Amino acid sequence: MASAHNSNDDTPDWSGCIVAVARSQDRQRFGELFAHFAPRLKNFFMRSGATASVAEDLAQDTMLIVWHKAGYFDPARSSAATWIFTIARNLRIDLKRRQRDPRLLEEFYDLAPEPMPSDQVLSAERAARVRLALEQLPADQADVVRRSFFDDAPHADIARALNVPLGTVKSRIRLAMQRLRSLVEDIK
Amino acid sequence: MIRYHPSLEILEAYARGALNAGSALVVACHVHGCAVCRSEAAILEDAGGAFLQDTTPAAVSGDALERIFTRIDDVPPPSARVKAPGFLERFSVPAPLRRQRVGFRRWVTPNIWFAPVHVRPKPEALTYLVYAGKNTTLARHTHRGQEFTSVLYGRFSDESGAFGPGDFAQTDESVEHAPAVMSDSECLCLISADAPMQLLGLPARIIQTMTGSLY
Numbered sequence: 207m208a209s210a211h212n213s214n215d216d217t218p219d220w221s222g223c224i225v226a227v228a229r230s231q232d233r234q235r236f237g238e239l240f241a242h243f244a245p246r247l248k249n250f251f252m253r254s255g256a257t258a259s260v261a262e263d264l265a266q267d268t269m270l271i272v273w274h275k276a277g278y279f280d281p282a283r284s285s286a287a288t289w290i291f292t293i294a295r296n297l298r299i300d301l302k303r304r305q306r307d308p309r310l311l312e313e314f315y316d317l318a319p320e321p322m323p324s325d326q327v328l329s330a331e332r333a334a335r336v337r338l339a340l341e342q343l344p345a346d347q348a349d350v351v352r353r354s355f356f357d358d359a360p361h362a363d364i365a366r367a368l369n370v371p372l373g374t375v376k377s378r379i380r381l382a383m384q385r386l387r388s389l390v391e392d393i394k
Numbered sequence: 395m396i397r398y399h400p401s402l403e404i405l406e407a408y409a410r411g412a413l414n415a416g417s418a419l420v421v422a423c424h425v426h427g428c429a430v431c432r433s434e435a436a437i438l439e440d441a442g443g444a445f446l447q448d449t450t451p452a453a454v455s456g457d458a459l460e461r462i463f464t465r466i467d468d469v470p471p472p473s474a475r476v477k478a479p480g481f482l483e484r485f486s487v488p489a490p491l492r493r494q495r496v497g498f499r500r501w502v503t504p505n506i507w508f509a510p511v512h513v514r515p516k517p518e519a520l521t522y523l524v525y526a527g528k529n530t531t532l533a534r535h536t537h538r539g540q541e542f543t544s545v546l547y548g549r550f551s552d553e554s555g556a557f558g559p560g561d562f563a564q565t566d567e568s569v570e571h572a573p574a575v576m577s578d579s580e581c582l583c584l585i586s587a588d589a590p591m592q593l594l595g596l597p598a599r600i601i602q603t604m605t606g607s608l609y
Contacts, residue, residue: 233463237459240458240459240462241459243446244454244458244459245451245452245453245454246446246447246449246450246451246452247446248451248452248453248454249449249450249451249452250446250449252452253449258452261452262454262455262458265454265458266458266461266462266465269462270462270465270466273462273466274466285440285443286443287443287444287446287447288436288439288440288442288443289443290443290446291439291442291443291445291446292439292442294446295410295411295439295442296411298411299411302411303415329436329440332436332437332440333440333443333444335440336437336440336441336443336444337440337443337444337447337448340441340444340445351441352445354406354410355406355409355410355438355441355442355445356441356442356445356446356449358410358411358412360412376403379402379403379406380402383402383406383434383437383438386437386441387434387437390433390437
């Protein structure tokens, strides 16, 4: 019986779940995906300022899009978590623009952009690298990247919360990006 | 070869969705054709995926999954297809722009036209295409607030450099320029601006007033 776990290690095979949903509308595998990601998505939306009930609705909407768009997911180009994050990010933009129509966002942010010959790095490997690299970043840099990119906090708010100058926030983000970039470059 | 890119700050704001819709479209058109910026945006999105994996789960209601299964037969209606106007056909514009509704073009001189891009849900910035034929110089102007430009076709140059296909330019009130198109190429750009360009020099301002140009 297929499950979300690879036979060779304990890392859940979320990509395999999405592929199974695309191939055979596999509700069991979707359930595993949901059990893992829906509570995290709910927290993501709460961190971005949504109330618990709105956050739960948005987590549901995200997972519904995952179900419908699973056929566009390409495990060679994106990790499951990255792909689901981009869907949630698009819904968050909708929320900010007070328009909850996910179709609008496809206009700017491709869920499945055309691969370009110059995109040399296998994206799934890149995602694993980035996750590892984030753990190795100095804590203050990783924290600022998370507050800005994940929580969507304006840089001025981050500066106030951390009691540091705005320039420090910007330079930490720049340093973090340089570090992430160089770690990803290593695998090219 | 793309030489000018958005700053990391702009790219980060784009990738987390903090730009207004018009500015995001201009950045999207650059990113679409730029392997360097696509890779940067992908790293940020991977970071987002990693944060999502590692964030504390918030309990969802017990019947949340059941409720999804009751909704999965509601297939969202397909997006309305937008047909690009005929005058854009020969430029092979990037995909993010092809999905936008472009209004009528207006010739402001025999060599220059503007056409509004009706970015949804609401633009929050002036978003428009500007075309200039060979050997054309735009009236000298400056800007109020920020202006983003993506070169979609051909090249132009100004005091800060020579811009070609795929290049991204950012200007603000500190920049005063008269972009020029050379004899070897025409030029098509997508622009989003906080406010109309501020033409310098009396004749140009009179023309702007007479034509009621919004740009």
